């Protein structure tokens with residue numbers, strides 16, 4: 394009874410915005426920050442219920458990633474650091490759209506009942522709340538706390554300003570019983586980076602790689618964090634210059650950041666001809682995406698993009714190399730482990746990257762767009778590497794494989810300490826600690842790229858030469874109802890409306906190496922078109938003619 398009146402009282406302060414229907418999309422709720430107070434309050438309730446259900450620490454992150462600064466959003470991190478369990482999404486929608494306090498109470502009651510969640514205040518659970526640097530973040534964070542506070546037994550812990558992957562990492566670590574603060578996060582990633590640097594084979598130093606890395610921080614939280622921690626990284630052998638930290642007066646995501654760089658293929662603000670030839674990286678607004686680039690000429694603003702597919706390829710090549718060194722060890726030293734390695738991509742992956750990965754003998758799987766799908770698939774392997782072309786991705790290691798690796802490393806260190814095999818085991822262990830096991834993380838991903846380039850003795854140009862991207866074009870078409878388009882086969886085929894896929898096939902057949910698909914965006918009211926062909930003007934034309942089919 395106390396719980397009911399508390400919910401009624403507090404939710405009456407947060408009426409939902411009029412005339413908007415909200416939906417928990419691929420990355421939670423996102424909208425203009427001005428209408429989000431009630432949504433964030435309600436996600437606070439959701440997080441509290443999720444924590445009671447799982448009897449674990451849950452995360453609540455307030456961010457709209459690469460969206461413009463006036464937007465904001467909110468999403469949940471599960472106990473293992475992953476995305477909200479998909480079967481809770483409809484409940485999230487019902488909660489966000491409940492029109493009156495009475496209706497909201499009814500939604501909560503029914504759901505708690507069906508999930509077997511006791512709302513008697515008997516248990517105490519923690520919800521970690523974080524936000525990015527958006528000005529709307531602090532008042533939304535207060536709304537989240539009130540939502541959490543309206544469920545008896547739920548306690549909100551304000552983690553302040555964090556990158557999205559940091560919050561996911563901390564939630565995961567807390568549930569594993571580890572010490573987990575932002576300091577522990579940086580301690581772990583910088584010490585495992587150090588470990589990889591110490592294991593670099595002699596003779597692979599290349600002057601080009603030793604040059605400093607220039608990072609575009611998107612005027613967001615990632616740039617700020619890097620600015621603070623760059624001295625520590627410098628001690629570990631990595632010199633970084635951070636631009637667009639947000640402290641120079643630039644606007645979040647405006648002409649800067651990984652999404653801008655990847656989509657527009659031009660230099661972000663603050664970069665130009667003076668950076669010709671340098672190794673540059675770009676983070677997105679909440680630092681869960683990473684792309685690299687170089688400035689193409691001494692005059693223009695054109696770049697050579699080194700995208701998520703290339704980061705994936707670099708990681709895959711390095712890991713395969715370590716696995717094959719390990720395989721060469723004396724098998725008298727315990728059983729071998731049939732490590733099952735797989736890579737996961739979406740339809741946006743450049744066809745040349747898929748060909749390259751297959752040539753390396755890797756199993757390549759495809760899922761629909763959205764981290765939750767890629768992550769789930771990658772978790773099925775002993776080592777699952779996933780990346781979206783836009784730069785979101787990570788490497789997942791299975792518990793079974795990691796314990797085998799620990800045991801093998803122990804054995805090797807007693808019989809052949811310092812051998813190549815032991816070094817390979819140590820490198821893989823370091824990668825598993827450096828790379829964020831919860832979610833794609835631009836900061837930890839960047840450190841892994843930097844370590845591998847030094848290990849290989851590769852410049853960014855050498856890395857970029859792993860394969861040549863096929864020319865591609867992305868377009869979007871504004872539509873009234875994007876749900877009219879339904880796709881199958883990891884978004885490569887349209888099943889509704891009828892007839893469209895046949896028309897796309899007919900268009901595509903006109904282009905050598907042509908490939909084209911359309912899909913409804915999960916974040917905007919548009920249909921996206923992607924086309925690839927052997928020449929840029931062909932990719933452009935193919936995309937355009939297919940866009941006309943949709944219009």
Ligand code: 16G
Nearest residue numbers: 419420763764765781914915916917
């Ligand atoms: C979200 C997704 C990202 C995906 C993008 C596609 C997460 C955390 N983020 O940003 O993975 O690439 O949406 O956007 O899942 P779209 O559906 O508008 O093309």
Ligand code: ZN
Nearest residue numbers: 458677679681
């Ligand atoms: Zn992001």
